[in-house]
Amino acid sequence: MTDSTVAEEFTTDGGFTAEDDGLHPVSDNFYETETFWFSFFVPERNIGAWVYVSVRANAGTTGGGLWLWDHTGSEPWNVPFFEGFSHLKPPKFEDGVLTSPTGATITVVQPGMEYSVRYDDRDRITADLHFVGLERPVPLRSGSPPYPSASHYDQTGRVTGTVVLDGERIDVDCYAMRDRSWGPRTERGYRRVGYTWLADPQLTLLTYSAPTDDSDDIHSGYVRRGEDVVAVRGGHRKAGRDPERGWIESLDLTAVDESGAEITVSGRARSRLILPGSTNICINTLLEFDVDGRIVYGEDQDVWPIKEFRAAVRPG
Numbered sequence: 577m578t579d580s581t582v583a584e585e586f587t588t589d590g591g592f593t594a595e596d597d598g599l600h601p602v603s604d605n606f607y608e609t610e611t612f613w614f615s616f617f618v619p620e621r622n623i624g625a626w627v628y629v630s631v632r633a634n635a636g637t638t639g640g641g642l643w644l645w646d647h648t649g650s651e652p653w654n655v656p657f658f659e660g661f662s663h664l665k666p667p668k669f670e671d672g673v674l675t676s677p678t679g680a681t682i683t684v685v686q687p688g689m690e691y692s693v694r695y696d697d698r699d700r701i702t703a704d705l706h707f708v709g710l711e712r713p714v715p716l717r718s719g720s721p722p723y724p725s726a727s728h729y730d731q732t733g734r735v736t737g738t739v740v741l742d743g744e745r746i747d748v749d750c751y752a753m754r755d756r757s758w759g760p761r762t763e764r765g766y767r768r769v770g771y772t773w774l775a776d777p778q779l780t781l782l783t784y785s786a787p788t789d790d791s792d793d794i795h796s797g798y799v800r801r802g803e804d805v806v807a808v809r810g811g812h813r814k815a816g817r818d819p820e821r822g823w824i825e826s827l828d829l830t831a832v833d834e835s836g837a838e839i840t841v842s843g844r845a846r847s848r849l850i851l852p853g854s855t856n857i858c859i860n861t862l863l864e865f866d867v868d869g870r871i872v873y874g875e876d877q878d879v880w881p882i883k884e885f886r887a888a889v890r891p892g
Contacts, residue, residue: 608633611628611640611758614735621746624645627703629667638665639661640661643851650850652849652850655849657741661678702739703739727759734749763855770786771784771879772863772877775872778801779799781831808832812830842866856880856881859876
């Protein structure tokens with residue numbers, strides 16, 4: 577099979593091709609950024625984790641790393657493992673393999689659908705994971721927040737493999753999300769974002785919302801039921817928050833897809849990580865959802881400008 581045939585077979589409604597697994601040409605915008613994100617979980621131990629690579633080609637730097645949290649702590653210095661770089665050398669992408677100086681190696685096994693993900697910090701942790709997609713990558717509609725000027729897609733899949741942390745082997749077998757984005761991304765101007773997803777073999781639900789003090793309205797996302805994928809057109813997300821720390825303890829969510837079908841789920845927090853940015857924080861919460869009496873695991877990313885989160889947690 578030729579490369580052009582692979583690209584043609586992989587093309588989706590969003591125009592994504594096999595070439596989109598690699599690094600993209602960049603404009604002259606200094607803030608051009610390309611990201612690779614894979615999440616994974618060990619729910620029976622309340623473990624959530626990310627492998628993340630961020631490439632700024634025009635700046636000539638690579639960031640990201642691996643972070644793994646559980647119920648024993650929420651700050652980066654209190655979780656079982658946190659390594660997040662911001663100023664390393666550029667990565668290499670050759671023959672379908674992204675080699676990042678962070679310690680991540682991402683290998684394309686089948687374009688858009690299957691990947692090998694490895695991580696080695698040379699000291700405490702190694703990860704050897706395998707991702708197989710449950711649906712084709714789903715593009716975020718052009719102009720939609722939070723990436724109105726960037727290309728972006730999301731995809732859930734089964735993640736299997738092992739992590740060895742401080743000599744302890746941890747087996748991984750879960751259903752989790754990955755995403756890809758490329759385009760300008762600055763470190764200022766963040767607004768509040770709610771990014772909530774859950775997945776198992778029967779269902780994927782992803783929602784983007786725009787929280788305010790008065791409401792938390794869903795504006796986009798998608799639902800996969802079996803092999804059918806339908807865009808989300810609206811809905812509402814209601815977060816139950818810790819009164820002192822402000823983070824999410826429970827989440828009730830109703831989404832409406834473009835066929836008019838409605839789906840309602842309720843989640844409770846199992847663990848979380850407070851991930852700091854330059855001017856924002858993202859609180860990543862591992863959630864156990866009830867879907868018509870069935871337990872499905874997922875994650876909420878609760879993004880705040882730091883000044884707004886401080887004002888909400890410390891009013892007056």
